[in-house]
Amino acid sequence: MADSSSLREIILPSDTIEARKFQDAIEQELIEVDAPDKDAFCIRLALEEALVNAIKHGNQMDPAKSVKVQFLICPEVFEIVITDEGPGFDPEDVPDPTDIENLERPCGRGLMLMRHYMNEIVYNSLGNSVRMKKIFKRS
Amino acid sequence: MSAQPRKRRLEVEEIGDVTVVNFVDRKILDEQNIQIIGEQLFELVDVEQKKKILLNFGNVDYLSSAALGKLITLNKKANSSGGKLVLCNIKPEIKEVFEITKLDKFFRIQGDEQAGLQSF
Incomplete structure (x- = not known):
């Protein structure tokens, strides 16, 4: 993982519309570094799930709370750390959404x-911060 | 002040006795959109009493887990009203989302729209 000093930082409100604007900006930057389409697709999906988790489940849409985003985009790799102000959770406690008895439950699919x-995807010990990395596969 | 008309997020047509649904959005990610898409899909079963519903994903490039949740609910509604839900024309990247989550085994998924229509 990159040294945190090399990451750019942005603070997002607990608002999915603002999160969408950020995602659009990231998408634009991925085009600028000529990230492979497949990798940009992966990032877009993972980023959507992680930001929704932070805003809805972490911060409970509380306008007094914000989401700290630190990220790095370069021609080889995309890295991001998303931290909310919620109590955190244990990712190991999330039920397997592919178990037949859980298939109709809403939880766990985004994390999967x-x-x-x-x-790479790593949660901090509190479970309110996720660090994700995508290495671009260039042919 | 009059209420703004709610924007249709679905294009619905009847082909024989099958209700074919196309998605207007290429990205089914946004929470608000997903909510509206869910409501409009559920209306097909709950209000319009449609029994054979074919969802055509030809236009869809992105799909989040929240959207999958709506599709699961729709499938449950269709089944419990004696109807049937079929998905078709899913791009490989989106198909992968169903496969990862093992929902490819949960839903009835067909190749193109013709195959979907014939599966009822």
Whole structure:
């Protein structure tokens, strides 16, 4: 993972419309570094899930709380740390959404997609901050 | 002040006795949009009493877990009203989202729209 001093930082309100604007800006930067389409797709999906988790589940849409985003985009890699002001959670406690008895439950599927689409995903011990990394596969 | 008309997020057409639904949005990610799409899909079963629903994903490039949740609810509603929900024309990247979450086994998924129509 990159040294945190090399990451750019932005503070987002607990508002999915603001999160969308940020995602659009990231998408634009991925085009500028000529990130492969497949990798940009993976990042877009994982980022959506992680930001919704932070805003809805972490901050409970509380306008008094914000989401800290630190990120790095370069021609080889995309890295991001998303930290909310919620109490955190234990990702190991999230039920497996692919178990037949959980298939109709809403939880866990976003986390599963994040894990699948990124090369690395690590939560801090409190569970209110997730660090994700995508290494671009260039042919 | 009059209420703004609610924007249709779905294009619905009847082909024989099958209700074919196309999504207007290429990205089904936004929370508000997903909410509206969910309501409009549920209306097809709850209000319009449609029994055979074919969702055509040909226009869809992105789909989040929240959207999957709406589709699961729709499938449940369709089944419990004696109807049937079929998904078709799903791009490979979106198909992968269903496969990762094992929802490809949960939903009835067909290739193109013709195959979808014939599956009822």
